[in-house]
Amino acid sequence: MPDQPDNEKILLQRISEGAQDAFKDVYARYHEKIYALAFHLTRYEVVAEEIVQDVFLKVWMQKETLPEICDFESWLFILARNHIYTWLKTSARRQVHETLADGHVSVEPLEVDAAIHRKELENLLNEAIRQLSPQQQQVYILSREEQLTREAIAGRLGLSSETVKVHMSRAMRSIRAYIMSRRPLTLILFFLLKILVLFFLAM
Template identity: 40%
Template sequence: MKIDTLHNETELLTLSASGCEKSFAALFHCYRDKIYSVALRLTGSVFLAEEVVQDIFLKLWVKKENLSGIHEFEDYLFIMTRNHVFSALKRMARQQQLVDDLQLEMPSAENTTYNSILNQEMEQILQQAVELLPAQQKQIYLLSKEEELKRDEIAKMLRISSETVKTHLARALRHIRAYSKLRLDNPISWLLFFLIN
């Protein structure tokens, strides 16, 4: 959907600010690809770019009452996306530094044993999480991660749209992340889990 005039965009922002989901959906469909493109260019990661789109629109919806006060919405989104990506990249860099520091502090024999145990634990939790997925999400996740098929290939194979594959894959990944975070007691363990998966 394309928003033709500033008037229409202003109206959509005002309606969204009052809680109109249809108007917010119109804004989402108009701008999601632009946000995705910016995020992909900045991160170089399809997965991170998709996460950024979800995070940005979630933030906008949570603070929807502020939408009616935004005049240059596209510029606002660009700045919001850029800041979100830079914050996420800084956070990831800090997390990686923490992991590196922890590995340096451990003697190498202990480090190898610890990593081996952690990898086994993470693999087991990942398998459990995948087993709990609904049948179609599980099938799509396995085709994507184990068979390394692209979204379009999966869509063609299962005779569904590429968007449906994308949706199922995003839901599967959210479930796996949430399940894994709950099962890994040690914060460092789940941090490592997300850095390597």
């Protein structure tokens, strides 16, 4: 499409003005490619989906600046690549850490950060939970605080196990987006990975 760059400039301008339909167009144009790259490198569907969400959330959060970007596609892929790299690095360190005996590894700066911000993040998490729908909240709390399995939650709430799965997955996405939109990635990645693990357990 020869007119694509011009067309894209218009779309970006419209996104910067808050046009959701223009954002949807840009999302439709790129999200599968970013997903493919993220999945190729992380090998987890859930992680690749989170990366797609994080990248486009960032685009949406800073929509006002989009018209200033000369080469949007490159910019977007650099953003995606940086997210993928951060995940690879963090997840590698985490697993190295876990395979070594306690005390053999010095505390990573990232974790110190995470500890300092722990209280703040807990507050943020609570805020994020409060903005869920009542049913998502219930499912989240039963899974997180009472550590119930998906089947047990389904039994308790009289829902099908599939429905609980949908609620859980929406709740996790919504919480993550809420937190990401308010805090930069590096500080919270550890924290989010923990949530992610719980997410796997609940599935």
